[in-house]
Amino acid sequence: MAQRIHANQHYDIYPYMKHITDVVNIASSLGYDEAIQVACYLHDSIEDGGLSYNDIKKHFGKEVAEIVFAVTDELGRNRHEKHVKTYPKIVANEKAVCVKLCDRIANVQNSMEYNVGTLDMYRKEHSDFVSSLYLGQHIEAGRAWKVLNDLIIL
Numbered sequence: 001m002a003q004r005i006h007a008n009q010h011y012d013i014y015p016y017m018k019h020i021t022d023v024v025n026i027a028s029s030l031g032y033d034e035a036i037q038v039a040c041y042l043h044d045s046i047e048d049g050g051l052s053y054n055d056i057k058k059h060f061g062k063e064v065a066e067i068v069f070a071v072t073d074e075l076g077r078n079r080h081e082k083h084v085k086t087y088p089k090i091v092a093n094e095k096a097v098c099v100k101l102c103d104r105i106a107n108v109q110n111s112m113e114y115n116v117g118t119l120d121m122y123r124k125e126h127s128d129f130v131s132s133l134y135l136g137q138h139i140e141a142g143r144a145w146k147v148l149n150d151l152i153i154l
Contacts, residue, residue, distance in 0.1 A: 001042070001059065005049030012114050020044070022106040023099075030143045032098055039067035039099045046072040063095075070096035071103070083125075087132040094138045101144035104129070108151045126152050 057065035074085035
């Protein structure tokens with residue numbers, strides 16, 4: 001499904017599926033469960049792919065639909081406003097935090113190779129990202145936080 005909905009999209013110089021695959025591979029390498037990995041495949045499918053919550057729920061179940069809905073950006077006038085509206089949804093669902101972290105790790109890794117300006121943006125946003133999404137009781141997300149923090153401070 002992810003291949004179909006992102007077929008004509010690009011991520012920097014690559015087909016969009018490179019980004020999707022990167023996010024899934026990060027989740028897999030961190031040992032995250034099937035629901036998180038499936039949500040990683042679909043994490044941009046509502047905002048960029050035209051799927052609805054109900055489409056995802058019908059095909060992949062409520063848990064995956066809830067995760068994908070949580071990481072889907074809310075509307076806003078700018079990036080900061082979108083984040084202010086979206087981060088509370090994410091932090092309420094630990095598996096959504098894991099997906100968001102895998103997505104951010106993939107974005108940071110890609111920007112380190114191809115877009116230093118974007119990397120600077122992620123570094124400037126990092127303290128707000130952490131203060132909005134880090135909860136010590138989200139034990140499962142800890143593995144991804146370590147990877148992301150190590151990348152950001154390089």
